[in-house]
Amino acid sequence: MKSWGEWEISFLPNVTGDHRLEVKVNSQQVRLSPFEVDVKGNPVLTIGQEGSGVGELDGPLGVAVDKDGNIAVVERGNKRVQIFDKDTGQPLRSFPVEGQNPFGIDVDSNGRYLVTSWGENFGIRRYSKEGELLNTLNTDCFQPPHGLAVLQDGRMVVADPNKESCLLLQPDGSLIREIGKGQLQLPVFVSVDESRDVMFVTDGSAHKVFAFDLGGNFKFDFGKQGDNDGEFEGPEGVTVDPAGNIIVGNAGDGRVQVFGSNGRFLRKLGTVRGGYAGGLAVTPDGYVAVACWNGHCIELYRYM
Template identity: 75%
Template sequence: MEPRLKKIRASVKEVDEKMLKLMPTKEAATEQTKAYFRQHADLLQKREREILSQIDEQCRIDGKALQTKKEAIEFEMAGLTSAQTFCQQAVEHGSDVHILEVENQVQTRVETLLAKQLDLESDWSEFQFVENTAVTDFEKEVQDLGGVKTKIDVSKCKLAQNPAVEGVESVAKLTTMNPEGRPCVTNSKAVTANMKDQSGTDVPTQIQMKSRGEWEISYVPKFAGDHRLEVKVNSQQVPGSPFAVEVKGKPALTIGRKGRGLGELDKPLGVAVDKDGNIAVVEQGNKRVQIFDVVTGQYLTSFLVEGENPFDVDVDSNGRFLVTSWGANFGIRRYNKEGKVLNTFKPYCLVNPCGLTVLKDGRMVVVHRPHQPSCLLLQPDGSLIREIGKGQLQQPVFVSVDESRDVMFVTDYSAHKVFAFDLDGNPKFNFGKEGQSDGEFKKPLGVAFDATGNIIVVNEGDGRVQVFGPDGTFIRKLGTVQGGSAGGVALTSDGKFVVVACCKGHCIELYRYM
């Protein structure tokens, strides 16, 4: 027991020594703090005196200039008043002879006075005080004017994350710990945070101490997807840093709800943007196409379509709608803007058409599913040009064509991939695999591309909306749709929003893209 008692006595002695140092340490820190802030207060007071002196000097200079101007104007006014009075008295009381005698003299005097150029403007703009640094900004700077430094054990510091949503302020909470594992204060400059989005772009962060050892790290992510948050204390990484932060996408606009009424939706699948820039969606449940205003989401018009299972819709260069349907009475049908059937395409080679895209010259690329699924490149009259992807695709669904590169992209539901072919039918590349991580697919459906060639793909399996580079390299995630099941996808005419059909959510969601 003696070694143990010896150790305890030594510990008690150490505590006593520290207690003896406690008050002197407090007094020294207090004096240093007061001296430090007195210096800042002196600087502020000095700056106040300087500005007040500048105001006084400016007031003196402007007052002198205004007084000089006033005297000059009053001198001219006195001359004019005197001449006016003389002329008035001569006319009212003088004889005709007297008026003739003084006429030439008075006329010369008056003409001289009237011809003289006189600046009647005061040439003075009111001076005012200007806040070069706003009080709110200075308040933030004041938070960094010194602090209390204690011994921090970075290995024991902890970070708690709250859910992060695109475009919404999010907060992570840091607790700084001492070697005994208790929360403790530290200098504000000791804590740093750096966040980057999926593209490596910095996301501004703000750090604020809320209470003893408790800090808030706030940020507003612009885009959905995986971010990285690096947190350091005294230039050392907090355990777990850099932290993975999943930012969930937030739709900029949601259109529709489940139902059969106008403006309501039942299993929306294919989406397209019409010639007016509005959104066209084909509903498998209600067997119709509805048009919605792209800005407000308001219902505009609709028309019924033929076929057992309407699937996809696109718009040709003349503003006419083409709709595919599979099952009984399958085919490709062209409708005018009023919803009247103009043509029905059902060539011998076509079986159960699904995804469809119309080229600028009127040719069509359609996914169909015979025993060996493939894509058909058709003439505007529906006659076959060539078959693409036969024997390489397992269960193709949607298709989109980047005419600037003459490359078509096909989603494969079973293979969990996107396949790229040129319009001659030659395979170019493919990307993706089954999974729920970034760049992976779970039953991909809709596919579209932007003006730079980036590819947008949505999943039916988990509702994720992902963006890939022209070569299939993952860029970022836009969000996860309502109901967790996405169908078709399109880009608005201005390229600012991605339009997604939410199959199980029975709505359309728009995600900010640019």
């Protein structure tokens, strides 16, 4: 039998999961080709390590993408927001935030940062692009705000675990309507797809993701507790991509999964360092940034 020696090939898939790989030499299939390849998700970039210095992180939870496409992270331990370059992961700037337990973050259409905190001095705080505190929203309509999403017109949707609902608020913090009362148990993070008039909220107790329209009408839910594909262990971070797909991170086991706009499981992106996936955000160039609470870092996964 003729020996063809050893060959080395490289294969860089865009998504995780099962792949079928054909290998040919001079138009001839090599022995055993096609190959079945199970691709595990690995981050293409890891930002930060535990600490309080520049570029270090302590308990990152909320994450958002600013108007320049860079990554803004809320750190509970260091009580600050740090902004990192989307391409290199290098720290660009930071600013301190108020409140006992800073949690969620989003960026409005003017590029200002809105940060939630719970516990003592809870509220929603609006900061300028430079990190100057502009105002604090602290009204009787919400109690311990957690995740939030800012709409293009400045309205906000905030997850309120104590009220077991989400709140649609005016830009000044006044209540428009309560959403999900009687259905949600422990809402944590929220994401809004304005083009489709639908919002998604993770429920850490029900181990589900719920979908409502902004009028407060229930649309559908998906998921159940478990460690199989499409199941959740304490879902937290949630975001929506331009195609309407829903990306969800688990606090319980760190898995990050992608679902279609109807909640059908599509694929698993990976499992984050430390096994606790917090806030999520999709970058303009097609990566998912995940806050790794226990890993004290941000991981970027190839996505689109």
